[in-house]
Each structure stands twice: as structure tokens, then as C-alpha cells.
Amino acid sequence: MHPVIIVFLALLLIFGIIYPGRFFSAINFKAILRQFVTLTLFALGPTFVVVTGRLDLSYIGVWMLGGVLVWLFKPILGMLSIIMIPITGIATGLFIGVVQTKAKIPSFILTLSLLVTYTGLTALLAGGYPRAVDGYEFITTSLIPLIPTAFLLSIPIITAAVFLMKCTRICVYLNAIGSNEEGARLAGINVDKYKILAFLLSGVFTGIGAIILFQHLGGSAQVQLKLDSIVWPLVAIVLGGTPLTGGSGGPQRTLLGAITFTIFYRGLYLSSLHPTMVTLLVGIVLIVSIIVSARGLKGVTVT
């Protein structure tokens, strides 16, 4: 059994004992699901990249730039303008993949620079204000009480990601690249192609997820970049058990990480801790989970 399952059950037990009435209430259940959806949809795509030992931090950028493009193209394309979000995602994934593979730039700095570029571009296009977009409320209208529609919509996306990772040979290839790239090349795998594919998949899943998130997170184009929103999906990925050095794990693990982190965060949220202390604890959780996931690595050069 994976250790994070024990952590998950332990957290449920601890918070259930500390706040008996509040933690297992209907409102908290709904809040947990809402936050779980947000975290999962952002973290699902980058997981494919992390399996190959690389990082993709552009997810927030896709969501922001896509949102503002929807606002921009609404008068021209009407309701169809929502496709700007997946287009942004796919274009971003392809661009990062090709540049990272061919120009050999460390992926984290490439995607981070791209994220900052996107933020600047978003603020420039939106004129510096968040822009509300009407007409997409149907995406998140409540169908079943207590369960957010965004959660229902995310189920096919999650299923597709897990299916790709579990039932196709992409899984084998990406894991091979992550654990030993030179070996994968010698084994006849077209390494460059699958690296680009990993980034492309990341862009596709982030792009499709961002459609739901766009409405889920308020239905407006955001222009502010927060460090928290970059880090939380990373915590979900690492906490779930996909090591940052690559070679194992996958979207199914990210689900576990996302739900565990959500429970952890909601538990702290209900406590009387100051919000800054919560931020601090999240940073510590990130570092500890990376250390735990990197255990047993010998002979791997880490920069």
C-alpha cells in the first residue's frame, strides 16, 4: 500500500476527531470536492511531464491567457470563443515540448519564463483588470445537490488521463525516459517524439481542464499571478508519489495526492491558525514530500 493512503486515512481520522461536527458536514464535503477539482484539473496534465523527469509550470498561464482570449474573442466568435482555452493549451504544450527538446533548456526555467510572459501578456490584453465573461454559467449549473457539476465534468477527463497512462504504451515509454533517458534511446524509443508528446499531453489536459476551471473559478479572466496557485498542483503531484526525478507514478497517483492535500488544507482552514502559518506549512509539506519521494535514489545527479 502506498504511504500516502495511510497519511490520507490518518488525516481524515485526526480532523474527524478534532472537529467532529464540522469536518464531516455537508458544507465541508462540498468545499473539499470543489477544491479537489481545482487542484486535480491543474495537476493532471503536468503529471505526464513529471513522469519523464521534467517540469511544466505553465498551467496557470494557460488558464489566465486562455481566459483573457475568451473575453477578447467573445464579440467575434460568440459562444465558440471558449475553444481559445484548449487552443492556448495545445499551442503552449507543443511550443514548450519543441523548444525544450531541441534547444535543450532546463524545462522548469523555460516554463517559468513562459508563465511570466503569459502573465504580462494577459495583463496587457485585459488592460490590467479582471474581466468578467457572461454566458458560460451552464457549465457549472448544479445538477445533483452537494456534488459540484465541475466534479462530474472532470470525471471523463480524469478517466482519459488514467486510461492513457495505464492502458497504452505511452506509460512504458514515458517511464523509461524518466528513469533512464540514454537507456531509452538505446532501446530504440524515439525519445524526442515522446518528450514532445508528454508536453503536448500536458497542454491538452490543462487546456480542457481550464475550460471547466474557467467557470468553476468565477467565470472571469484573471490577471494576478500568485505563488500559491503555482505551488499547490506541484504539491499534489509530489505528495501523490510521482517523484520529481521521474520514472514512476502517473495521473492516478496525482488524484491521491490532490485529495490528501485538500483534506490537509481544509483541516487547517477550519482551525484557528493564521493564514500565513497555513502558507508556511504548505511549503514545509512540499519539501518533506519531495524528500520522501526522492528516497532511495542513488547515483542520480540532481541539480
Added chain:
Amino acid sequence: MMREKLNAKSGLSLELLRRNMNTVGPIIFVIAVVAIFQIINPFFLSYHGIITLVYAMSYFLIAACGLTFVIMTGSFDFSVPSMLKLSALICVLYIEKIGLLVIPMALIVCLGFGFINGVFLAKFKVPSFLATLGISIVLEGIAWYLSKGHLEIMQDETFRSLATTFIGGFPSIFYWGMGVWIICTFLALATAFGRRTYAVGGNLEGAGLSDINIIWHRIKVFMLCGFLSGLAGVLYMSQMGGGSVKIGADMAIPLFASVVAGGTALTGGMGGPHRTLMGVIIITWIQAGMAMLAIGNDVQMLTFGLIAIGMSIATVDRKRIKIVK
């Protein structure tokens, strides 16, 4: 005949230019930046304009020198802006209680966090980018906790005069920046520490085999980076005379861009603090020049993001490295 000779000559000079692109490129870039801003804004190179530029680049140069050492070893330190922020806030919050002792206190705190960064990377094998990202969130939390989000004003005149006394027409922070830059250049080019840093960045395993204690050396490099970030924070507070937790926001990418724009490749083992001066001039002068023209933060972020991507593509030596993660 004549033509052939001319061709040969121009070919030679082009070859020379290409070989020294890492040195010549940034200088051409600086000249272009200065020329463009001077044409748009005639006050760019006036005395007051130059003082603004000096103020903009000095503390930045100190922080960038620290980051250069880390990038020379092939790692990355995301927490430089957060350490700068924490050190500046420590200065302003505790100056009334313990006086000028805040300076060593701030420096030691940043040195300690640099040590933690180094230990996470070298001992626990956490990729430096994520270790420092985690630490910078922790630092962010501490900074919020200490300052409660208020805007703090520095009242102490002695502390303020550290960076704002005018000597020979320039504020003293300029001499601080230049002094640190010269020391760092000396450290990188003329001492065993510097040569070991290049060795660790060039080939980690080879450096380990040639009797360099790589674990301890990587920790030392991160400690140096933390110390210099702390110093930059102290001087920043002395120059600005106040601030809140917003200090150093959006600074990570410009800092990184200034290091690579100077010609230090991300893959490590080349470049050095002596090159970073040009990169810092490029970035901070673009920043200051845009601010003088009232161009907003969004365009600046866009520019620095593109410069960071472009310069990383330009500086990476693709022949030497096989696998990049």
C-alpha cells in the same frame, strides 16, 4: 583578387565575433538599449537619469552576483527575492530594539536559509529549483507573520545613510554594488573556491573524483548566495527607506534573466560574476527606462520573460550536454 581578400577579412572578423559572442553580445545589447531609450527619452542619460539607473542596478547587482554562483554550479535558487525581502523586513522591524545589530542579524538569517537550501540539494537530493521554491514559500509565510502585512518606514538616519550618502557624485550604494561585484569576480576567477565552483558545474562526478568535497561545496555556494541576497536586502531597505511584504515581488525572472543575459549558461560550468554586470545593466536599465516612460509592469514582465527564454536558448552549449531535464 581584391574581392577575395575582402571576403577573407570579413570572414575572419565574423569568425572572431562569433567566437566571442558571449562577451561581445551583451555589450552590443547594452549599447542598443541605451541608444533606444536615449532617442525616445532625452533625459535618460542626464545626471538625474543616471542616478536613477545607478539606484536601480546596485542592489540588484549584489543579488545577481549571488545567483550567478548558484547557476555556475548548474543549480537554481528561486528564493533570492524572498530572502531579500526577509532581510529588508528584519532591518526595518527590529532597528528600534537592537539598533544597527539588525544588519548582522539579517545576514545570518539569510546565511542560515542558504545553508538549508544547500543541504536540501546536496544531502537530501531535492532538485534545487523545488527546494528553493518550498523555502521561498516558507520565507513568504515568515515575512507575512513578522510584518503582519503593514507598510513599515525606516526611521533610523544612520541606517539610511548606508546607501544614500553621496560620494563623488554617486550614492554610496553604487560603491557597495561595485565592491561586491569586484570581490565576487576575484572569488570566481582567482581563488580555489571559484575554480571548484566551475568544476562542480562543469562535471559534478568528475569534480567529486578529483577530491572536491562536492556536498560541502554546493552548500557553501548556496550559503554565499543567501548571504549576498541578505546584503542586497539590507542595502535595499537602506536605499528605499521602507517597504512591506511586497518587496521583491516579480523579481525572480528579471534576476534570472540578468544572469543569463550576461552569458552564464544554465547548464553550469561557464560564465561568471564578471559577466553578470552587463546582464544586470541590460535588465535594470530596461526596467528603469520603461518606468521613466511610464510603461507598466505587464509590458516589463512580458519583456523579461521573452529575454529569459531567448537568452537561455542563446547561451546553452548544446554540444557538450546530452540530457537536459
